[in-house]
Amino acid sequence: MRQQDWSTVRALPLFRDMSEENFAALMNAAFLQRFPAHVSLIAEGDLPDFLHIVVEGSVELFARHDGQETTLDIVRPVTTFILAAVIRDEVYLKSARTLSPAQILMVPARTVREVFGRDAAFARAMVNELADRYRGFVRALKNEKLRTSTERLANWILQEDRHQGGTRTIALDIDKRKLASRLGMTPENLSRNLAQLAAHGVRSSGRGIEIKDVAALADFAKPNTLLDG
Amino acid sequence: MRQQDWSTVRALPLFRDMSEENFAALMNAAFLQRFPAHVSLIAEGDLPDFLHIVVEGSVELFARHDGQETTLDIVRPVTTFILAAVIRDEVYLKSARTLSPAQILMVPARTVREVFGRDAAFARAMVNELADRYRGFVRALKNEKLRTSTERLANWILQEDRHQGGTRTIALDIDKRKLASRLGMTPENLSRNLAQLAAHGVRSSGRGIEIKDVAALADFAKPNTLLDG
DNA sequence: ACGTAGACTTGATAAAGATCAAGTTTCGAT
DNA sequence: ATCGAAACTTGATCTTTATCAAGTCTACGT
Numbered sequence: 130m131r132q133q134d135w136s137t138v139r140a141l142p143l144f145r146d147m148s149e150e151n152f153a154a155l156m157n158a159a160f161l162q163r164f165p166a167h168v169s170l171i172a173e174g175d176l177p178d179f180l181h182i183v184v185e186g187s188v189e190l191f192a193r194h195d196g197q198e199t200t201l202d203i204v205r206p207v208t209t210f211i212l213a214a215v216i217r218d219e220v221y222l223k224s225a226r227t228l229s230p231a232q233i234l235m236v237p238a239r240t241v242r243e244v245f246g247r248d249a250a251f252a253r254a255m256v257n258e259l260a261d262r263y264r265g266f267v268r269a270l271k272n273e274k275l276r277t278s279t280e281r282l283a284n285w286i287l288q289e290d291r292h293q294g295g296t297r298t299i300a301l302d303i304d305k306r307k308l309a310s311r312l313g314m315t316p317e318n319l320s321r322n323l324a325q326l327a328a329h330g331v332r333s334s335g336r337g338i339e340i341k342d343v344a345a346l347a348d349f350a351k352p353n354t355l356l357d358g
Numbered sequence: 359m360r361q362q363d364w365s366t367v368r369a370l371p372l373f374r375d376m377s378e379e380n381f382a383a384l385m386n387a388a389f390l391q392r393f394p395a396h397v398s399l400i401a402e403g404d405l406p407d408f409l410h411i412v413v414e415g416s417v418e419l420f421a422r423h424d425g426q427e428t429t430l431d432i433v434r435p436v437t438t439f440i441l442a443a444v445i446r447d448e449v450y451l452k453s454a455r456t457l458s459p460a461q462i463l464m465v466p467a468r469t470v471r472e473v474f475g476r477d478a479a480f481a482r483a484m485v486n487e488l489a490d491r492y493r494g495f496v497r498a499l500k501n502e503k504l505r506t507s508t509e510r511l512a513n514w515i516l517q518e519d520r521h522q523g524g525t526r527t528i529a530l531d532i533d534k535r536k537l538a539s540r541l542g543m544t545p546e547n548l549s550r551n552l553a554q555l556a557a558h559g560v561r562s563s564g565r566g567i568e569i570k571d572v573a574a575l576a577d578f579a580k581p582n583t584l585l586d587g
Numbered sequence: 588a589c590g591t592a593g594a595c596t597t598g599a600t601a602a603a604g605a606t607c608a609a610g611t612t613t614c615g616a617t
Numbered sequence: 618a619t620c621g622a623a624a625c626t627t628g629a630t631c632t633t634t635a636t637c638a639a640g641t642c643t644a645c646g647t
Contacts, residue, residue: 173584174584192500192504192584193504194500194504194505194580194582194584194585195504195580195582197504199500199503199504201496201499201500212489213488213489213490213492213493213496214493216485216486216489217486217489217490217493219493220584222493222496222497222500222584223496245482245485246482249478249481252478252481252482252485253474253475253481255485256445256474256481256484256485256488257445257446259442259485259488259489259492260441260442260445260446260488261442261446262492263442263488263491263492263495264442264443264446264448264451266492266495266496266498266499267430267442267451267452267495268451269495269499270430270495270498270499270502271421271423271428271430271451273499273502273503274428274502274542275421275422275423275424275426275428276423277602277603277604278603278604279603304623304624304625305624305625306624306625313503314604314605315604315605315606316624316625316626317604317605317606317607317625317626317627318603318604318605319625320625320626320627321604321626321627324626324627335612335613335625351423351424353423353424355402355403355421355423355449355451356423506632506633506634507633507634508633533594533595534594534595535594535595543634543635544634544635544636545594545595545596546595546596546597546634546635546636546637547633547634547635548595549595549596549597550596550597550634553596553597564595564642564643
């Protein structure tokens with residue numbers, strides 16, 4: 130990877146505090162790869178070859194079992210993924226595919242583990258990163274076990290609105306079937322749940338969702354920082 | 359805490375590789391506390407005061423939302439819990455209570471963070487620990503999203519049998535209502551699901567579960583290392 | 588040993604969610 | 618602009634899970 134492209138990656142909490150030398154060691158071993166949309170990046174069950182960092186585009190993390198498939202997360206720039214598998218050198222628990230054309234920075238797993246062994250600042254940053262991700266999954270499990278599908282959707286809308294700047298107008302950049310899978314429901318039920326939320330201040334048409342009445346929506350959704358982050 | 363009690367804790371992967379001096383710093387600040395059964399240890403939403411280590415007895419990690427409660431994990435000796443909250447100094451996402459009389463080693467959170475800052479081996483061990491826990495929650499979420507409640511029970515039986523030594527006779531040491539909550543179902547449905555599994559080689563009576571036909575049970579359960587660990 | 592509270596089971600019913608089957612809309616390719 | 622495939626919606630039905638309501642069992646304290 131060329132040096133002028135390093136800065137955004139260097140700015141990530143995971144790499145911010147490590148030594149210049151060790152960061153260079155990671156980047157020199159890494160390469161930036163372009164992928165078209167809907168291409169498989171990694172498959173659950175395989176051993177990790179690379180630490181992946183989404184630099185551009187979006188990536189779906191999903192898992193299959195017994196003919197079913199579910200979306201576990203959708204990763205956007207600039208974020209690492211499958212860090213836990215790389216550091217433990219154990220098989221991936223998730224598969225990954227591009228949702229859009231994407232640029233992925235790929236750092237050889239061995240290099241990551243080597244640098245991890247000699248750079249204490251990197252090790253400490255990794256602890257913070259993993260602890261944060263861990264908490265994300267705790268929240269996801271609570272969300273799944275303690276809410277109905279309509280409530281999950283309502284809270285997703287509130288959260289997504291905040292991420293998109295709080296304009297109360299959300300533009301979907303993924304298929305609704307993907308959103309349904311991420312929220313743990315079928316596409317059919319996402320449709321019905323959206324229709325249901327009309328009674329709680331939500332208007333939707335095509336790829337747009339509009340919050341007409343935040344108070345009413347929040348009243349129904351019962352957002353909770355211990356579940357929604 | 360007295361020095362003769364340190365050895366089992368010192369043997370944990372999390373503490374094994376750190377310097378003698380820093381381990382002593384942790385232990386000298388720590389104290390071993392006895393609790394009766396059914397006592398609250400921590401409450402979600404609070405800021406962490408201590409890293410907890412179950413030395414004896416069993417502890418339930420659970421969460422509440424909107425009048426509902428769900429069990430997230432049951433922790434047995436010798437294991438740390440709420441590590442992620444301690445290291446990030448952020449509010450607990452889970453509550454904890456004793457299920458039986460228990461001994462808990464409590465290490466002040468500040469001490470843990472201090473030692474973490476200066477002992478690289480501890481930081482690296484923490485990465486491994488957190489990565490492992492992270493993967494546990496990924497599996498839990500997959501288990502929840504990709505299986506029916508009866509399948510979750512069937513796989514729990516297979517797994518618990520392995521943990522108890524593969525004798526095909528499981529002795530429950532927790533209430534069935536707790537097990538139901540851990541597996542994401544109501545007590546009523548746990549009863550019905552157990553009855554259902556009679557058709558797949560499982561006999562149960564009171565606190566005992568017997569696997570009469572492992573092949574039949576496995577055939578129904580479809581165990582998968584990417585979900586069950 | 589007895590009594591009682593709580594745990595467990597079982598049945599009936601309701602709610603939530605999935606599946607099946609049309610239709611309709613959207614969007615990209617020609 | 619048109620066509621066709623895929624995405625989306627809506628309705629009907631079925632499965633899964635939760636809730637309500639008895640009952641039975643179990644374990645513990647007196």
